[in-house]
Amino acid sequence: MIPYVLLVPTFAIIVIFIYWPAVYSFKMSFYRISPFGNRMIYTGLRNFGRLFQSSEYIHSIKVTAIYVGFSVLLTVFTAFFIALLLNLKVPGTPVYKALIFIPYAISPAISGTLWTFLLNPVVGHVNYFLSKTFGISVDWLTSKPYALYALILASVWKVVPFDTIFYLAGIQDVPDDLLEAATLDGASSWTKTWRIVFPLLSPITFYLVIMNIISFMFSSFAIIDVMTSGGPGDYTTTMIYRLYLDAFSFQKTGIASAESVILFGIMAVVTFVYFYFGERKVHYQ
């Protein structure tokens, strides 16, 4: 009996703040709702139909795919590379570690602001450096395709430390005798890295890819809002940013609920993949 009693507070909070709103947004996705909620019209699946007929929404799906895809790839490889370097145990490694992990501790909104300052076309440091050395200046946040590059750069910078921690721990767990044997067989360090270390870390990579997809799809909101507000045009409007616009800028609660249901579906698939394939295809030691 006591275990259940102890669970009640946690469970109550989850139900009130997560399950109930989730169920409610399922319900609302079938309605058109006025801003103050005084009009509710049942429309069945029409909200979904409209979304998939709307070129803006299709566009936001594409943007999300490109943004998430590139960010995840870049993050995973950068993090792996940094972890390899950190594992070399050169003098001062703890200092580098501390410096490299800082971005993870900074809130997304603050890091977005920092990058906005750095990338300011007129007074930013990046353009100052570029124009002094190469004589070029770029409108990082307001022109195509640089806005997307800037966004990916800032998001990757923010998430890399998280991945690095996992890789570093993983690399340190790779058995030394395996590497020694390979060295005796005449394997170069390139071969050892990609043929032994990387495959051995595949469960970590798999886990990180899943976690990164989730974080780029959802937590990227603050960085986008601060840096580009989805612009120029709707060039960097991802699905989560579109949802924010519809819900909180245009007060279209019904449509926004439908969008959140779609995102819920995508997350369900990703989670399923994680649990299903995570157990089978990934090589565990």
Place this chain on the structure above:
Amino acid sequence: MKKLLVILMVTLAILSMAKVKIQFWHAMGGWRIDLLKSMANEFMKLHPDIEVDVQYTGSYHDTLNKLIAAVKAGNPPDVVQIYDIGTQVMIDGGIAVPIQDLIDKDKSFDIGNFLDQVLNYYRVNGKLYSMPFNSSNPILYYNKTLFKKAGLDPNHPPRTFKELLEYAKKLTIKDKDGNIVQAGITWPLHSWFFEQFMAVQNAPLVDNNNGRTGRPTKAVFDNEAGRRFFRLWYELSKNGWMINTKREDWTGARQLFGSQKVAMLISSTSDVALMMKLAKENGFELGTAFLPRPEGAKRGGVAIGGGSLWIIAGHPKEETEAAWEFVKFMASPEQQIKWHEGTGYFPIRKDAVEMLMNQGYYAKYPHHLTALLQLLLSEQTYNTRGAIIGAFPEVRQIVETAVEKMLNGEMTPDDALAWAQAQATKAIQDYNELYAH
């Protein structure tokens, strides 16, 4: 001793029960938070029986969102400041006590003291729903020092689109690599300027007389007036004579002008006080002028922007009465002057303008006079009264997206405008569906 304490506590309790507490939410950040608090404190001194709890609730967007959440939760504030373009949404929500009803009951209050331009904006179907409070319009700020350096007459600001292009070109300096060292002009990438330049040319944004004689059913801004402004914007940017900011980046545009990176700025009159300070700090001479007009276009004017105070229904009678007292106080000439001097939003009343004039204020601060005169000299038509659109926030977003697509070379100015009109019409019809029955 104990008895005394009990008596003291009881009296205190009674006193605090006698006090009517009202909540006031506003969207004025920065130094204006303290300014509004001090105004509320002055009000409480005059009305010891009323306690006003002043809360800054974030941007206009955030404030509206918080209000919506609070209304749904059954716990709304008594008085809330809502932006101009939220007017129709508020009316459709049916959650406010129309100010008109309170005015009709209050014999001591004379609405005739208010500027017609302001009342015309906030009156919908002849009824005043909210109390005008902070009003502004856009003007042209220019750097007289840079004008002189470029060989331009500092007392002859550009008055037409043609002149604006010429001036912007002359004021632009590029280095040998073609990078912009100094640009001619900037304004925040905001749909507000599109709306204003339509009013300047006396052209409507939506049908049914800009939504003034009935709920609008479609956008109508894809016309000669709209094209002129889109083409101007494109021409200025394409040649590097204009620096464009991020979306709705007022601060960015201000900084560019303050640091003398650009020679001209179109921004809100609510920045006048700030601009005078910036000019002094950076050592340049400031000039202000009306918005330029395309040559040969019809004479229009500017519509006001800003916010108004709404009294939310569903509170006990004495709270609504207290809220009415507070709203009246905030719109009183003395407070409007205080607010005007502290921010740059112009006074919304004739008697306040008169008081300022008698004090020699406008002789001393000619830039404030520019702001006021531009509004007073505006032609009064449906087009300069500002549009009333339920889906206004979305229409704004659409216009800004179109502008960005144009500036990026994805669309020509004419195509971008046509696209924006089609999208805006869709948004308007979408909104109307909710109120079709």
